[in-house]
Amino acid sequence: MRATTKLRQLLASGRTVVAPGVFDGLSARLTEQAGFAAVYASGGAIARSAGIPDLGLLSLSEIVGRLEMIADAITVPLIADADTGYGNALNVQRAVRAFERTGVAALHLEDQVAPKKCGHMEGKLVIPAQEMAEKIRAAVEARAQPEFVIIARTDARAVEGLESALERGRLYREAGADVLFIEAVLSEREAEEAARAFPGVPLLFNWAEGGKTPPISLGRLTELGYRIVIFPISTLLAATAAMRGILREIAQAGTPAAAMGELPSFGEFTDFIGLPEVREVERRYVAKDAAAEHTAPGPELGG
Numbered sequence: 001m002r003a004t005t006k007l008r009q010l011l012a013s014g015r016t017v018v019a020p021g022v023f024d025g026l027s028a029r030l031t032e033q034a035g036f037a038a039v040y041a042s043g044g045a046i047a048r049s050a051g052i053p054d055l056g057l058l059s060l061s062e063i064v065g066r067l068e069m070i071a072d073a074i075t076v077p078l079i080a081d082a083d084t085g086y087g088n089a090l091n092v093q094r095a096v097r098a099f100e101r102t103g104v105a106a107l108h109l110e111d112q113v114a115p116k117k118c119g120h121m122e123g124k125l126v127i128p129a130q131e132m133a134e135k136i137r138a139a140v141e142a143r144a145q146p147e148f149v150i151i152a153r154t155d156a157r158a159v160e161g162l163e164s165a166l167e168r169g170r171l172y173r174e175a176g177a178d179v180l181f182i183e184a185v186l187s188e189r190e191a192e193e194a195a196r197a198f199p200g201v202p203l204l205f206n207w208a209e210g211g212k213t214p215p216i217s218l219g220r221l222t223e224l225g226y227r228i229v230i231f232p233i234s235t236l237l238a239a240t241a242a243m244r245g246i247l248r249e250i251a252q253a254g255t256p257a258a259a260m261g262e263l264p265s266f267g268e269f270t271d272f273i274g275l276p277e278v279r280e281v282e283r284r285y286v287a288k289d290a291a292a293e294h295t296a297p298g299p300e301l302g303g
Contacts, residue, residue: 003105004147006026007077007270009074010037011149011202013180016222021232023049025073029273031076031225031235041104042232043081044118050234060086062114064098073101079151079228082107084114085135091141092135096150102119108204109139111156111168119155119183120211121228126159129168133175140176141291151204158212179204180258184212191216195224202227209233 010017021026031039044054046066052058063082071078080099085092092109099107108221110116111132113125124130126224132154139150152172156165162185169180181204182194195203205226206213221229249259256263264272 001286002145002147003071003077003103004145004149005040005103007079007105007149008147010077011227016226017228018078018218019228019230020234021045021230021236022070023236025069026072026273027235027239028073028078033272036076038077038079038105038228039070039074040230041067041078041080042230042231042236043083045236046081054118056083056117056120058220060091060095060098064102067099067102067104077105079106079149079230080104081232082109084112084116085109085139087114089135089138092138096139096142096148097144100144100148106151106179107139108151108153108179109135110153110182110183111135111172111179117154119153119206120208120213122158124155124158126154126156129156129171132168135169136172136175136177138152149174149178151179151181153181153183153204156184157182157186157190162190162193166194169194169198172200173201178202181206186212188215188216188220191226192219192224195226204228204230207231209237243256246271 007017017038018036019038020031020036021042022031022039023042023045028039032249043056043058044065046063047058050058050062067078067080082095082099085095096107102186110119110289111126111129113127117124132152136150136152152169152175154165154168154172157167169182173180179202180198183206185194191205203226205216205221205228207215207229218229246256246259246263247292250256
């Protein structure tokens with residue numbers, strides 16, 4: 001079954017799709033192993049894992065390269081962050097096609113002025129609503145698979161207020177968006193208001209640690225009708241904390257010996273990362289080819 005079909009079925013099931021953020025193949029594998037039905041490739045997490053801030057600095061090709069790695073590592077649907085679409089409507093169409101080719105099941109586009117900023121930072125600017133609606137229309141028309149999910153994100157709450165953000169959401173839905181994403185609401189009341197404004201429309205909620213939106217329980221978000229909840233930076237923050245800890249141990253003790261009991265063993269890790277499967281392929285094809293090469297008769301010498 002295609003990833004796009006899986007995601008559409010999840011959205012139609014009435015369940016809330018919980019999609020933790022991932023930023024590379026390892027974090028994606030770990031998320032699927034933990035039992036989640038989908039993963040979210042956060043543009044911010046990918047940028048920060050590359051050692052740079054979330055300011056839209058990575059190119060389309062850099063993001064696509066990382067998405068290929070992530071999609072290849074998992075079997076569950078991948079929801080991806082396409083920032084502003086890397087330009088105008090023409091760039092959006094190219095981005096949609098490129099994302100689809102990686103195996104992504106959905107992407108979201110935002111209405112910020114490029115270069116964009118993290119949705120929970122100050123100083124954001126948004127493009128005219130009609131211009132964004134045309135970008136959504138271009139994205140819908142560009143997809144090769146009708147089931148590929150287009151998510152429209154608006155950052156207008158911080159710039160123009162909640163009512164404007166909701167009006168933009170209506171416009172983007174009319175342009176063909178499958179899911180709406182009202183970014184950085186400031187309270188549970190605003191999350192409720194957004195949900196009431198779009199009855200029957202799948203909504204995405206961004207659960208960002210330390211962001212402008214306060215923590216809201218998953219049960220409450222499900223009750224309100226949010227169909228997708230993303231946790232874009234949880235794994236990245238956890239990885240940063242864990243790496244700091246082991247590096248501190250090495251710096252202080254000279255080796256990580258005291259912390260080894262808390263780490264996966266080398267064998268466990270190589271098994272998890274897929275070494276047995278690769279070895280099986282090697283036995284089936286590479287070893288067989290090598291044996292055939294050694295036993296093949298040599299060329300006849302004529303005279």
